[in-house]
Amino acid sequence: MTVKKKDNRALPGKTLMRGNEAVGEGAIRAGCQFFFGYPITPQNELFEYMARRLPEVGGTFLQSESELSGINMVFGAAAGGRRCMTSSSGPGFTLMGEGLTTLATAQMPAVVVCVSRAGPGLGRISSAQSDYRLATKGGGHGDYQCLVLGPASAQELYELTYKAFDLADRYRNPVIILSDAILGQMMEPVTTDGLKWAEAPEKTWVVRGKGNNPRKVIKVAPHTDQELIEWNRNFKKKYEQMTENEQRHEALYADGANMLVVAFGSSFRIALDSVVRARDEGVSVGLFRPISLYPYPEEALKRLLQEGASKLLVVEANNGQMVEDVRLAVCGAAEVIHYGVGGGYVLTPDEIYDEIIRFDRNGRHQ
DSSP, rough: OOOOOOOTTOOOOOEEEEHHHHHHHHHHHHTTOOEOOOOOTTTTHHHHHHHHHHHHHOOOEEESSSHHHHHHHHHHHHTTTTEEEEEEEHHHHHHTHHHHHHHHHHHOEEEEEEEEEBOTTTOOOOOOOTTTHHHHHHHSSSSSEEEEEOOSHHHHHHHHHHHHHHHHHHHEEEEEEEHHHHHHHHHEEOOTTTOOOOOOOOOOOOOOOEEEOOOOOOOSOSSSSHHHHHHHHHHHHHHHHHHOOOEEEEEETTTTTTTEOOOHHHHHHHHHHHHHHHHTTOOEEHHHHESSESHHHHOOHHHHHHHTOOOEEESSSSSSSHHHHHHHTTSSEEEEEEEEEOTTOOHHHHHHHHHHHHHHHHHSOO
């Protein structure tokens, strides 16, 4: 009798998963071999999933003693050419700032997940989108940038995490997945068989022991002022390439709309119901969602203004962070107002609908 060996990698084609678990499975499908991190709510389901699932496929999970040590363990694995990841929420993500800027300086590819909670400070575990500025503008010092992706469903958490590893290797740069407690905790069906099993590509720059080969060194600081200036020139060129090539968005009901609701992540999902209701009542309103939060998809937003949009209602679960990028993108070519509350307040479709109607009738308002 022949006993068929179980493939520990396999999952059913469609699986009911929490968003946090979908992130973990997307990472594993992308060939992530190492996870280092420290537990914090509301991302612990991802932490637990990787602790169980990663060893099943031959990977390594290690709980670090802190977020600082976790991000630096990621540096070591990335320097050895492995696909690796860490995750946290706002307070822990803040502690990773020095590690992130060091990864970017050394051009180490890695994926970092932030499942946002309410702040500032330690805050509370309720959902918020108040880590937008932290992720997109950099939590560490210096002129560095990370690609930032903002999924809006469990399926996208799975697929964009998978994509993040390819982007990290392509640009030799950290990539951030910005989620939140709503997305991380909710359960949805996730189709897992649409993406092939991937492995890290061969990397000629990695350090794996000298042997008979030339010595390889990965530096995180230059030896001279002029060398650092030259590094920054090269970094700027890379970030300009990201801006040109990696702008992603979704637009619904936007063709010819006079008003656009602009929202990302969980706020996009809440706002969708409001937009559909307003459209059913004859309001010319569409919905614009940035998927890449850095680089911001400003070119697509500008095109919609050229097609007739003159009012932008920015909806986000914070006191006003993404609205800064929207204002920069449109550069005064449209009325822009913000609607949102920080501290863990969950917006409702009814109140967003009320804002749409008020803005449609009255224009700019306080």
